Amino acid sequence: MSPDVPARDPGLQQERTALAWRRTGLALSVGALLLTRLTLDTLGTAVVVPAAVAFVLAAWVVSVTLRGRRYASAHPDEPSFDRILRDGRVPAAVTLVAAALAVGELLNALVQLVRA
Amino acid sequence: MTSKRWPTAVYGTGREPDPRFSLANERTFLAWIRTSLALLAVAVAVDALSLGIGPRAQALLAAVLALTGLAAAGHAWRGWARTETAMREDRPLPGNAAGVVVVAGVALAGLVLVGASLLRGLS
Numbered sequence: 001m002s003p004d005v006p007a008r009d010p011g012l013q014q015e016r017t018a019l020a021w022r023r024t025g026l027a028l029s030v031g032a033l034l035l036t037r038l039t040l041d042t043l044g045t046a047v048v049v050p051a052a053v054a055f056v057l058a059a060w061v062v063s064v065t066l067r068g069r070r071y072a073s074a075h076p077d078e079p080s081f082d083r084i085l086r087d088g089r090v091p092a093a094v095t096l097v098a099a100a101l102a103v104g105e106l107l108n109a110l111v112q113l114v115r116a
Numbered sequence: 117m118t119s120k121r122w123p124t125a126v127y128g129t130g131r132e133p134d135p136r137f138s139l140a141n142e143r144t145f146l147a148w149i150r151t152s153l154a155l156l157a158v159a160v161a162v163d164a165l166s167l168g169i170g171p172r173a174q175a176l177l178a179a180v181l182a183l184t185g186l187a188a189a190g191h192a193w194r195g196w197a198r199t200e201t202a203m204r205e206d207r208p209l210p211g212n213a214a215g216v217v218v219v220a221g222v223a224l225a226g227l228v229l230v231g232a233s234l235l236r237g238l239s
Contacts, residue, residue, distance in 0.1 A: 016139075020147075098156075105163070
């Protein structure tokens with residue numbers, strides 16, 4: 001190793017971010033499955049449709065973040081630095097799934113409130 | 117190259133910040149999403165377990181928690197977009213007013229729980 005070789009980012013920003021994406025994606029998938037099971041009795045079998053969409057989206061997030069191309073380089077000295085294109089699509093999908101789960105649970109609680 | 121990035125409200129202005137800051141912004145976004153999921157998990161747990169405060173108070177408690185979780189998810193996105201835009205335009209970062217909303221939601225949930233328990237104990 002010569003001193004000319006660019007140093008890796010000592011803060012491991014991209015690795016930490018990739019791991020944060022993965023654990024959030026997994027939590028979303030598990031959340032979608034759990035919520036489906038628990039709201040099935042209150043809201044009826046129709047929940048399966050939005051739940052399936054949420055689960056597929058969550059699984060897509062996990063697969064996108066596992067591919068790692070998004071994390072090609074996060075250091076200005078590395079050659080692939082200029083080629084990464086990060087944008088708001090995956091964050092938007094994650095927000096949508098989380099919001100949909102929250103709305104599902106809110107509906108579930110309201111139905112129970114009315115019936116109680 | 118930048119024109120293909122979505123949303124254009126964020127990427128259409130300013131210039132590219134150090135990507136390490138964008139990555140940190142993403143992790144903050146994800147931390148808010150997990151906060152939202154944690155609040156949801158508590159709401160689901162409240163739904164599934166019997167707390168001895170009556171079904172109505174329990175459903176109300178779950179609704180408050182789910183609503184707070186929804187607010188946290190909304191802020192995750194809004195905060196990410198505002199922070200990214202501010203970094204691109206080299207402006208000061210936006211404040212964290214959404215934290216107050218989550219604190220208020222959790223406090224309200226606590227009040228419902230304590231209030232319902234007290235009412236149960238009195239009757």
